[in-house]
Structures are given as structure tokens and as C-alpha cells.
Amino acid sequence: MIATILDTIGHTPLIRIPNTNKANEGQVLLKYERYNPGGSIxxxxxxxxxxxxxxxxxxxxxxxxxxxxxxxxxxxxxxxxxxxxxxxxxxxxxxxxxxxxxxxxxxxxxxxxxxxxxxxxxxxxxxxxxxxxxxxxxxxxxxxxxxxxLLNSEAHYNSTAREIVDSCSNKIAAFVTAVSTGGQLGGISKYLKRVAPNVQIIGVDAVGSAIFGGRSDSYRIPGIGLSWTPLNLNMEYVDCAYKITDEQAFLAARAFARHEGILMGPSSGACALVALKMAQELAPDQCIVCMVSDGGERYIPTLFNDEWMEEQGFAAAADIASIRAMARQLQPWSTHPADSVNERLDLIQSLEVPDSTLRMNEEVLAREHSNSERSITID
Ligand SMILES: Cc1ncc(COP(=O)(O)O)c(C=O)c1O
The missing domain is CATH 3.40.50.1100 (Rossmann fold)
Structure with a gap:
């Protein structure tokens, strides 16, 4: 088929990180979204x-x-x-x-x-x-x-989540992704909990963001975080949340470029670090699917700029052993994220959310309700 540029959205590969992830532990599979034509998920x-x-x-x-x-x-x-x-x-x-x-x-x-x-x-x-x-x-x-x-999370329910399940449903032990609008985590977690309820759903946020509770503060990781829990995220489907520091995220993203040949942005560095922690606790026949939301080229002036890293007070590089140790030492921010929901429904009024969005949301919720009454069968 001869496609337009827009027909090439989605159907991204799952890739391994064999230099960092050992054969005798859980296997990390990165869902590599850089291959979308706009360069991101x-x-x-x-x-x-x-x-x-x-x-x-x-x-x-x-x-x-x-x-x-x-x-x-x-x-x-x-x-x-x-x-x-x-x-x-x-x-x-x-x-x-x-x-x-x-x-x-x-x-x-x-x-x-x-x-x-x-x-x-x-x-x-x-x-x-x-x-x-x-x-x-x-x-x-x-x-x-x-x-x-809510069409944001519905998009991931209908595309990203289905692709993941079609590729490796029977082996997924954990799913890891970063959060801002909650589109990815909200949509994919909802689908996975329906078809594979035992999959551990893990959200990754920045230290300084308040999606999973805590105080808001400034942080440098681009693309993630919010000072409230977004509507697109249903915390009932999230089993565990991590908050990653700026230095950990940037160092990890640099390490995966240097040691695996994989370009990713800092938010994905944070996720891959959490995935590597899970891998060290799981068996080789168990997979950890980890979203890599974009590539690293967008961050050349910061992520791949040694002077910028030094100005932030960050280390310049980490070898494989230190990345594995950094991952192992991570501790969950919350193992009951549903207890710290901070939805801020008042923002719908104070930010004057358009009626078109609210009307659309009613329809999405009705669709969701009728979907939840139908079973999904997978091969
Ligand atoms: C690089 C990157 N990672 C992660 C996310 C979080 O995705 P979502 O908004 O679906 O929660 C975003 C969102 O902008 C992003 O740009």
C-alpha cells in the first residue's frame, strides 16, 4: 500500500536492551515511539x-x-x-x-x-x-x-495497548510509563487490567510533580508531571508509582544511548530505569513493557550537551553497572496511588474547559461503560 505520512502513525516496534538487561532476569521490552512520523507517542x-x-x-x-x-x-x-x-x-x-x-x-x-x-x-x-x-x-x-x-486516553486504549497485547500478552508481568496528561497510562492501564489483570501497572513521574501526591516544585524533565491528577488517569488501575530525579532521568537517557545505541528523551530514561529495577526482581520468562515516548534528538542542547549537564550539577556519564545499581536502589513513591488522587475538578470551571471537550467526555464515558460490559478475547 502506498501511504500518506499520517498512515505511518503507530505500529511501533518492541526492542530489547541486551547490554544492560541480563539474560537471567526479567526481560525489558521498550515500546519505541520515536518511530512515529512526528517523532513521539x-x-x-x-x-x-x-x-x-x-x-x-x-x-x-x-x-x-x-x-x-x-x-x-x-x-x-x-x-x-x-x-x-x-x-x-x-x-x-x-x-x-x-x-x-x-x-x-x-x-x-x-x-x-x-x-x-x-x-x-x-x-x-x-x-x-x-x-x-x-x-x-x-x-x-x-x-x-x-x-x-478523554479521547486522549481512549486513543491509547484503542491503539498502543492493543499493539502491546497483540505482541506479548501472555508474557507481560509489568507495564511502565511516564505521566503528564495521563493519556498513555490511563488508556493502556485500563486495557491491560481488562485483558491481563495480573500485570503490574507502574506510573513514573518527576520529583517535583504532584500527580501521585506530594508537593509541587520545579524540575527539569521535559514532558512529564502536573500539579494535579489528570482526568485521563484512573488511579484504580495503577499499582505503584515512582518519582525520579532530574539527574537520574538525564543520566539514564544518556546511558541508554551510549550502551545500547538507543536514543530516548529524559522521561523515557526515567521509565527505563524503573523497568530495569523491575527486571532485577523478575524471572527471564517475564516481560516488562516500558514506553519510550520519544527520541533523544529533541534534547540535544540539554541531554547531550556536557556543559549543560555540568551546569545542572549532574554527573556526565554512568556505566552499565552504575545504571543497574541506580535502578536497584529506587524505592516506590507509592504502592497505593489511589489513596493520593488529587483530581481538582474545580479546574474545569476555573480554566474554562470548552463545552466541546465536556460533551465529548460524556460520550467517551458512555462508550467505556458499554465496552466494559463486553469481554475482550485475545489469542
Ligand atoms: C516525552 C514525554 N514523555 C511522557 C509524556 C507523558 O504522556 P501523557 O501526556 O500521555 O501522560 C509526555 C507528554 O507530553 C511526553 O512528551
Whole structure:
């Protein structure tokens, strides 16, 4: 079949890390999302939401897509907008890397840098509320609203989770992924708990983020974290949560490039470290599926810049033995994440979440309800 660029989203490979992961322990399988055409897992939710909006007439030819994103989701929308002919406006913040800004602009998106911090010291709330305001002001515009739109997790329930189960359902002992909007963890955990209830579901967040409780503080890991528990994440499906420091995440991502030849961003370095911890506690016939949300090229000015690492006070490199030891020493932040849910439903009003999102959510919840009454059979 001759495909368009958008037909190449998804169906990413599972890859091993044989130099770091020993043969006599659980086997880590990285779901390598860098191979999506926009370079990250966010292509999946972006195309799913855009095409649903088109089907419902919420996004019409010549329309504008407006979104708050510090990088990957915005890049996915910009790519899709370029391919489908939409105007795309992305609200980023000062943490957005120069590479991401260049990519957004390369795909023709208009970029607004939001510099006002919210009450947690991050930019999530100020970005979202400005995006909602613009969507009310700009005619023929659509807000995908990755943070509050439940289509985000539904996208992963219907694509990423099914791919994982189709590849290795009978061997998965644990599933590890990072969290921000909760799209990945929310959608994949829901599917896995239905078809393989014994799989341990592990969420990975940044020290400084409050998704799994605790105090908000600043952190450097791009793409993850939030100062509340996102709507897309149902904590009932999450068995355990880890919080990883900036230095651990950056060092791990550098180590997997150096010792496995695998490029990944810092959020994925954090996840791979947790996966390696699980591996050291499991048997060789048990798999740990670990999401690698994007590649490392986006972070060249930071992650692969020795001077930047030194400026942060981070070590420059870690060999395989130290990465394994660092992984082994990790301790869960919570083994009952459902006890520390901080959903903040008040934000729906205070950030003026669009009606289109709330109406869509009612439909997603109704679909979910009817799905839960049907059994899923797998080979
Ligand atoms: C690099 C990276 N890792 C992890 C995540 C978290 O994914 P989600 O928003 O689906 O929770 C994101 C989200 O932006 C990301 O960009």
C-alpha cells in the first residue's frame, strides 16, 4: 500500500536492551515511539482526536487547531495540520526546547510562548487557560485539549495497548510509563487490567510533580508531571508509582544511548530505569513493557550537551553497572496511588474547559461503560 505520512502513525516496534538487561532476569521490552512520523507517542492521540473532531464537524476545512503543549503533542498537531491543511497555534512555555520550537515552526505552526507561571510554579494552568480563551475568540477553531479530553486516553486504549497485547500478552508481568496528561497510562492501564489483570501497572513521574501526591516544585524533565491528577488517569488501575530525579532521568537517557545505541528523551530514561529495577526482581520468562515516548534528538542542547549537564550539577556519564545499581536502589513513591488522587475538578470551571471537550467526555464515558460490559478475547 502506498501511504500518506499520517498512515505511518503507530505500529511501533518492541526492542530489547541486551547490554544492560541480563539474560537471567526479567526481560525489558521498550515500546519505541520515536518511530512515529512526528517523532513521539503523541502522534497517536493527536490523530485520534483530530479525526474524531473532523467526523463530528467540530473541525472544518480551513479551521484552526489551538493547543497547549510544551512540545511533543504540539509537534504532532503541527505535523497533522501541515498534512491536512489546518492552521495550528501552539502555546508553549520557556521550558520548551529550541529544537521543539524549530520543529513547530518547520511544520508551519504559530507559536505563542506563555511566560506567566501558575500557582504551582509551572505553566500548565496559564497555558491551558490562554488556549481556551483563544479558542473562544478565534472563529472556526478547535481545541483538542489533551489534558481534559478523554479521547486522549481512549486513543491509547484503542491503539498502543492493543499493539502491546497483540505482541506479548501472555508474557507481560509489568507495564511502565511516564505521566503528564495521563493519556498513555490511563488508556493502556485500563486495557491491560481488562485483558491481563495480573500485570503490574507502574506510573513514573518527576520529583517535583504532584500527580501521585506530594508537593509541587520545579524540575527539569521535559514532558512529564502536573500539579494535579489528570482526568485521563484512573488511579484504580495503577499499582505503584515512582518519582525520579532530574539527574537520574538525564543520566539514564544518556546511558541508554551510549550502551545500547538507543536514543530516548529524559522521561523515557526515567521509565527505563524503573523497568530495569523491575527486571532485577523478575524471572527471564517475564516481560516488562516500558514506553519510550520519544527520541533523544529533541534534547540535544540539554541531554547531550556536557556543559549543560555540568551546569545542572549532574554527573556526565554512568556505566552499565552504575545504571543497574541506580535502578536497584529506587524505592516506590507509592504502592497505593489511589489513596493520593488529587483530581481538582474545580479546574474545569476555573480554566474554562470548552463545552466541546465536556460533551465529548460524556460520550467517551458512555462508550467505556458499554465496552466494559463486553469481554475482550485475545489469542
Ligand atoms: C516525552 C514525554 N514523555 C511522557 C509524556 C507523558 O504522556 P501523557 O501526556 O500521555 O501522560 C509526555 C507528554 O507530553 C511526553 O512528551
Amino acid at each position: 503523541k502522534d497517536r492521540a493527536a490523530i485520534y482526536i483530530v479525526e474524531e473532531a473532523e467526523r463530528r464537524g467540530l473541525l472544518k476545512p480551513g479551521g484552526a487547531i489551538i493547543e497547549s503543549s510544551s512540545g511533543n503533542f504540539g509537534i504532532s498537531l503541527a505535523m497533522i495540520g501541515a498534512a491536512k491543511g489546518y492552521r495550528v497555534i501552539i502555546l508553549v512555555d520557556p521550558k520548551t526546547t529550541s529544537a521543539n520550537l524549530a520543529l513547530l515552526k518547520g511544520f508551519g505552526a504559530e507559536v505563542i510562548v506563555v511566560t506567566e507561571q501558575d500557582d504551582s510554579g509551572s505553566y500548565h494552568k496559564t497555558r491551558i487557560s490562554l488556549a481556551n480563551k483563544l479558542a473562544r475568540e478565534i472563529e472556526n477553531s478547535y481545541r483538542p485539549d489533551q489534558c481534559f479530553n
